[in-house]
Amino acid sequence: MGTPTSTADTIAQLRSRMARMHDGVPQLALETHPALAGLVQLRAGSSYAVDSASLALALMAGPSRTGSWCAVVGVGDSGAEAAYALGVDLDRTVLVPDPGDQWLEVTAALVDVVTLVVVRPPGRVPEQVAGKLAARLRKRSAALVALETRPGDWPRCEVRLTTRAPAWSGAGQGEGHLRSRRLLVEAQRGSAPPRRGALWFPAEDQTYRRAEPAAAPARVVEEAS
Amino acid sequence: MSRVMVVWCPDWPVVAALADEGLPTHLPAAVFSANNVSACNDGARRFGVRRGMRRRDAQSRCPELKVHAAVPDRDARAFEPVLAAVEELRPGVAPLRPGLLALRAPGRFYGGEPAAAALVAERLVGLGVWDCRVGVADELFTAEQAARRAEPQDCHVIEPGASAPFLRGLPVEAIEDLPDGRDAVSLMRRLGLRTLGDVADLRASDVRDRFGPQVAWVHRVLGGDGAVLLATRTPPPELACHVDFEPPLDSAETISFSARRTADRFVAGLAQQRLVCTEVRIEARAEGESDGEVACSRVWLHPRWFGAADLVDRLLWQLQGASGPTPGRTGAVRAPVDRVVFEPVTVVPEAVHADGLWGGTEERVERGIARVQGMLGHEAVVRPVLQGGRSPRDRQAFVAWGERPAGLRPRSIDGGPPWPGTIPPPAPSRVLADPWAAEVVGPAGRPVAVDDRGAVTCPPERFRAEPSGGWQSVAAWAGPWPIEELWWEASGGRKVARFQVVGVDGRAWLLTCDEGVWWTEAVYD
Numbered sequence: 001m002g003t004p005t006s007t008a009d010t011i012a013q014l015r016s017r018m019a020r021m022h023d024g025v026p027q028l029a030l031e032t033h034p035a036l037a038g039l040v041q042l043r044a045g046s047s048y049a050v051d052s053a054s055l056a057l058a059l060m061a062g063p064s065r066t067g068s069w070c071a072v073v074g075v076g077d078s079g080a081e082a083a084y085a086l087g088v089d090l091d092r093t094v095l096v097p098d099p100g101d102q103w104l105e106v107t108a109a110l111v112d113v114v115t116l117v118v119v120r121p122p123g124r125v126p127e128q129v130a131g132k133l134a135a136r137l138r139k140r141s142a143a144l145v146a147l148e149t150r151p152g153d154w155p156r157c158e159v160r161l162t163t164r165a166p167a168w169s170g171a172g173q174g175e176g177h178l179r180s181r182r183l184l185v186e187a188q189r190g191s192a193p194p195r196r197g198a199l200w201f202p203a204e205d206q207t208y209r210r211a212e213p214a215a216a217p218a219r220v221v222e223e224a225s
Numbered sequence: 226m227s228r229v230m231v232v233w234c235p236d237w238p239v240v241a242a243l244a245d246e247g248l249p250t251h252l253p254a255a256v257f258s259a260n261n262v263s264a265c266n267d268g269a270r271r272f273g274v275r276r277g278m279r280r281r282d283a284q285s286r287c288p289e290l291k292v293h294a295a296v297p298d299r300d301a302r303a304f305e306p307v308l309a310a311v312e313e314l315r316p317g318v319a320p321l322r323p324g325l326l327a328l329r330a331p332g333r334f335y336g337g338e339p340a341a342a343a344l345v346a347e348r349l350v351g352l353g354v355w356d357c358r359v360g361v362a363d364e365l366f367t368a369e370q371a372a373r374r375a376e377p378q379d380c381h382v383i384e385p386g387a388s389a390p391f392l393r394g395l396p397v398e399a400i401e402d403l404p405d406g407r408d409a410v411s412l413m414r415r416l417g418l419r420t421l422g423d424v425a426d427l428r429a430s431d432v433r434d435r436f437g438p439q440v441a442w443v444h445r446v447l448g449g450d451g452a453v454l455l456a457t458r459t460p461p462p463e464l465a466c467h468v469d470f471e472p473p474l475d476s477a478e479t480i481s482f483s484a485r486r487t488a489d490r491f492v493a494g495l496a497q498q499r500l501v502c503t504e505v506r507i508e509a510r511a512e513g514e515s516d517g518e519v520a521c522s523r524v525w526l527h528p529r530w531f532g533a534a535d536l537v538d539r540l541l542w543q544l545q546g547a548s549g550p551t552p553g554r555t556g557a558v559r560a561p562v563d564r565v566v567f568e569p570v571t572v573v574p575e576a577v578h579a580d581g582l583w584g585g586t587e588e589r590v591e592r593g594i595a596r597v598q599g600m601l602g603h604e605a606v607v608r609p610v611l612q613g614g615r616s617p618r619d620r621q622a623f624v625a626w627g628e629r630p631a632g633l634r635p636r637s638i639d640g641g642p643p644w645p646g647t648i649p650p651p652a653p654s655r656v657l658a659d660p661w662a663a664e665v666v667g668p669a670g671r672p673v674a675v676d677d678r679g680a681v682t683c684p685p686e687r688f689r690a691e692p693s694g695g696w697q698s699v700a701a702w703a704g705p706w707p708i709e710e711l712w713w714e715a716s717g718g719r720k721v722a723r724f725q726v727v728g729v730d731g732r733a734w735l736l737t738c739d740e741g742v743w744w745t746e747a748v749y750d
Contacts, residue, residue, distance in 0.1 A: 053750040054654040069590050079747065080609035080621035081652035094594060095607045095623060097658070106597050113593030166731035168749070171703035173684060177649050178703065178725050178733055178749060202651045 028141055030115065031062040033087070035208045039161070039187040039197045042116070045138035046158035047130070049146045054082060054201060055161050055185070056118050056147045058208060061087040063143070068092070068115035073107050074099055075120045075147060086208060104129060111142045120147040121154060130156045160188045180204045182211055228338070228385070229455065230330035231360045232311060232345060233372040234304075237324025238264040240354065241303035242293035250355060254291035255283055263295050300324070310348045312460050314341075319455040327368065327455050330361050342380030350378060363388050364452040366443060370399055392447050393422030403439045412436065421447060462498060465568040466491040473512040473561035477544035480509070481537050484565045488536040491567045496575065501530035504571035507540050511560035520562065524570055528627045529591055536567060538595075542603045594626055603627075613641045615708055616723070617648070617656045617735065617747045646708040648723060653735055653747035660744035663736055664689045664696075665726070674741040675722040679707035688726055690734045690745045701727040705738065725749075 030042040035058060040048065042062055050056045053075075064070045065087045072078055076097040084090055094114065099106040107119050111133070125146075134156060137144055146154035151162065163183055170179030180203050187195045198211035234240060238256040243249070243266075253268035262278045272287035284290055300323035308326060312318050314335075319327045335341035342359035349357040359380035360371030367388040375381035383391050397413045399421060400406045412435070418424055424432065424440070425447035433441035445451030468487035474480045495502055504526050511520035525531075525539045544562075598606050607623035613634035614620040624630040635641025665673045667683030674682045681704075689696045705722035712718040720740065727733045733749035 052654075053748070057654055077655045077657045077748075078609065079617060079652055079654045079656040080611055081617065081656075082654040083609070084611060085650065085652055090609050090611065093609060094590075094626065095609060096597060096601070096605060097607065097623070098605065099601060102600055105600060109593055109596045109600070113590045166733075168701070168727045168731065168733045171701040171725055171727055171733075174681070174702060174704065176703050178651065178727070181651075181733075181749070206650050 027138075030068075030143055031066045033058045033062045033208065035199055035201070035210055036062075036185075038210075039185055039195055040159045042143050043158070044115070044141035044143055045134075047134060047137060047144040047146060047154065047156065049148050049151075049154045049157040049160040051148055051151060051161070052163045053077075053079070053147065054086070055163065056145050057083045057086045057088060058201075059145050059161075060093075060116055060118055063115045064088045064092060069094065069113065070116045070118070071096065071110040071114045073110065073117060073119040074103050074122065075118065085202070085206065104133070107144075108133065108136055111136050111140050111144065114142060116143045116145065118145045118147055120149065124150075124153050125155065127155050130154060158189065162186045162188070228330040228332070228361055228363060229327055229365050229368040230338070230342065230345075231321075231325065231327045231362075231365065231368040231372045232307075232349070233358045233360070233369065233375075234307065234324045234349070234354055235356055235358070236264050236266045237304065238295060238300050239266040239269075239293070240356070241300045241323070242296075243291070244303055244353065245299055248291065252291055253287050253289060254293060256293045256295050257283075258295035297323070306352055307349060307354060308458075309460070310352055311345060314345060314348065316460070317455070317457040319457045321369075325369070327365055328457070329455065338382050339380055342382075346378045346380070362391075364446065365455065366446045366451070367392060370395060373399075389425075389447060389449055393420065393425055395421045397421060397424065400440065400443055403443070405437055405439060409436045409440050462494075464491075464494055464498070464500075464502075464572065465566060466494065467564055467566040470561075470563050470565075473563035475561040477541055480544060480562055480565065481541040484540055484567075485533065485537050487565065488533040488540075488567065491536065491569075492531065492533045495569065495572060498572075499575050500569075500572040501575045502569040502572050503527055503530050504569070505531055505536065505539070506566075506568045506570050507536070507543055508564075508566040508568065509540075509544060509562045510564040510566070512563045520560070526628050529588070530573075530575075535595070538599060539603070540565065545602075598626065611636060613637060613639075613644055615644055615646050615648075615710070616737075617653050618658075620647075620652075621656065646706055648706060648725070648735065651749070653749045655748040655750045657745065657747060660737065660746050661690070661692050663734075663743040663745040665724075665736065665738070665743050672741065673738070673743075675705050675707060675738050679705060679722065681705060685724070685726065688728070688734075688736070688743075690726070690728075690736065690748075697728045697730060699726055700729045700731075 027043040027045050030044055032040065032042045042059060048059060060070045069092045071094040073096045078095060080090060096106050103122060107117055110117050146157065148154055163185055165184045167182045168178050170176050181201050183199045183201045185197055185199055200209050200211050202208050239254050240250060242256055243254055251268055253272055255262045255265035255269050255274055257263060257280055260280045262274060262276050262283050265274045269287055269290055274283045274287055274290065304323040308318055308320055311326060311328060315328050315331050317329055321327055330338055331341040335344055338361045342361060345359055346357055356377045358372045358375035358377060360368045360375055361380060362368040362371050362383035363385055367383055370392065371381040371383050397410050397418055397420065401410050424444060429444055432444045442451050466487050468484050470483060474483065504524060506522060506524045508522040509520055521543060523543050527535060594606055604625045606626040608626055610622050610624055610630050610633065612620060612622050613636040622630065622633060637643050665685045665688040667673045667686050671683050673685045676682060685699050685702055687696050687698050702724055704724035707722040710719045722738045724736045725733060726736050734745055735747040737744045737746045
């Protein structure tokens with residue numbers, strides 16, 4: 001049996017350990033689509049910004065294919081077939097195509113119950129709104145993907161994914177049809193140098209994967225500098 | 226020894242089918258199963274239509290014959306009010322099959338058997354069942370035979386102890402309706418047995434060995450034995466609940482609030498039967514309307530089951546939708562509402578939907594979505610489903626949360642039609658709900674169109690796909706995929722051609738040329 005002082009010490013020690021755990025928030029990693037491995041790792045409690053609908057669907061496909069529920073708010077033009085091709089489980093997907101001016105309340109209500117929410121904000125989102133939503137995300141261990149119309153619509157995001165130089169192949173001058181697209185994706189995380197990766201989105205065989213050769217992280221940093 | 230009364234409504238499948246469509250009963254009509262007449266009414270018989278006749282023969286004898294498919298559920302459903310009406314006069318009704326019921330004959334209560342039969346007939350005619358016949362006898366088989374020999378809306382009473390003489394005079398065809406009766410009758414004819422009396426004279430063991438247990442039972446009846454107990458039913462409990470408003474209310478909020486206790490009662494009444502409701506019909510009756518007319522009625526589905534709060538929500542949405550400007554609802558409430566009815570359509574044992582010990586994710590999701598529905602309305606939350614079709618917009622559908630998808634076109638991979646003219650994959654990631662107006666021009670600014678043979682008039686050179694975007698040059702294009710849809714419709718259908726166009730900035734679009742007018746249908750974003 002310890003003396004009163006040693007008990008108090010132990011309690012203080014435990015408290016500080018708990019506080020450290022709260023500060024650092026060891027966030028739960030969510031399943032991420034293999035094509036995006038190395039570029040971005042989804043974590044519960046974070047928000048992400050993308051500029052392309054197919055990237056948003058790819059981010060959604062990760063948690064969805066492991067059985068989590070996903071919601072899409074404010075996107076009136078979602079392509080269900082493309083989502084299905086990327087691996088989104090449509091039975092566990094909820095759409096609110098037109099939330100009107102209640103998009104924030106709807107998003108907050110859905111953050112409470114689903115694992116990942118894709119939202120297209122109607123315009124630039126104020127810093128404090130994003131902050132409140134971020135607190136809610138951390139509390140509920142959900143992730144948010146903002147589908148931006150203009151870059152920078154969603155402040156305070158963990159990673160911003162931008163697409164560059166899309167190159168479709170398959171179509172000629174009237175013949176053929178679109179088959180595959182090579183895409184350069186840039187993942188900007190805070191002020192760190194961006195990570196870049198070339199993706200087949202989709203490839204000739206209609207799979208979604210990294211274009212070979214995958215860029216080594218060291219080279220990526222060199223490129224960025 | 227209690228006597229048995231049998232009520233027979235002849236040609237019940239036809240009566241039920243005609244009633245279902247609201248047609249008068251005198252029209253010649255027949256119900257077909259496996260393309261053979263399984264039942265027909267008097268109107269059809271007058272033209273020579275008979276049971277077992279092939280459909281084309283029946284139609285050649287009577288071209289205006291109403292053809293219905295056999296739906297046993299419909300027959301049973303239509304017979305339910307008949308059972309309920311007879312049950313009101315005398316409890317303990319045994320439904321034998323749709324169109325035929327038996328009960329213990331009321332003795333002196335209604336002043337004798339013919340009087341009771343007259344009362345039953347009167348009640349059924351009140352329900353719209355014109356042809357009903359009643360037979361009363363010592364036991365079931367005799368009573369049924371008596372009913373078959375009664376006049377419409379009349380009764381045939383076999384006095385106590387007079388069964389045997391009555392039955393002995395009947396031809397053997399009387400037992401045709403028993404299971405395997407047809408074979409037995411055919412055999413009896415070939416053996417020279419003409420009446421049931423001939424059968425009665427045979428030895429019991431011979432009858433059983435030769436004709437099977439059913440005919441053996443008839444043989445025992447003929448010998449004055451074989452009375453069976455009626456399998457009477459317990460009347461089904463009344464699960465629907467209603468609330469009346471005096472004075473009538475006209476605000477959707479007030480009505481929903483006032484219906485709250487009724488909703489509680491409805492859910493509690495189901496819970497007493499250990500049931501929960503997954504599909505409910507909510508009716509609101511407006512002031513001054515008769516019982517038959519309902520101002521606004523709708524069936525709601527719930528992904529799990531309805532609680533009292535869910536019912537009140539649904540009622541509010543329904544009333545708001547009906548009084549709002551959106552057309553195409555089941556009815557509009559124009560007058561104050563004086564009655565709201567909750568009627569269960571589908572109930573399941575509560576064990577099916579019992580909560581798990583630790584709760585479940587699904588249930589949490591349902592609640593969160595219900596909250597969003599409460600904010601925005603029922604149709605605002607949807608779930609995507611895939612279906613068959615040609616354009617990307619046709620190939621997906623959005624179903625309101627909690628409803629079953631209905632009327633989906635089958636997809637090719639599910640064994641549906643092949644949908645020629647479909648754009649091959651990949652599918653566009655953005656499918657516009659309302660297409661944007663687009664512009665496409667060829668060399669020297671000439672408009673691009675598709676001619677009658679499905680060829681482009683000139684190759685596209687520059688285009689503008691987004692209403693806010695600028696013009697850009699075409700880097701590559703594919704198409705046209707000409708489609709002529711619904712050309713058989715009176716409105717003329719649609720003749721469109723689809724193009725995939727890639728701009729110099731690398732983005733790809735799905736454009737549609739509809740009689741020279743261009744639209745942006747989807748984006749390969």
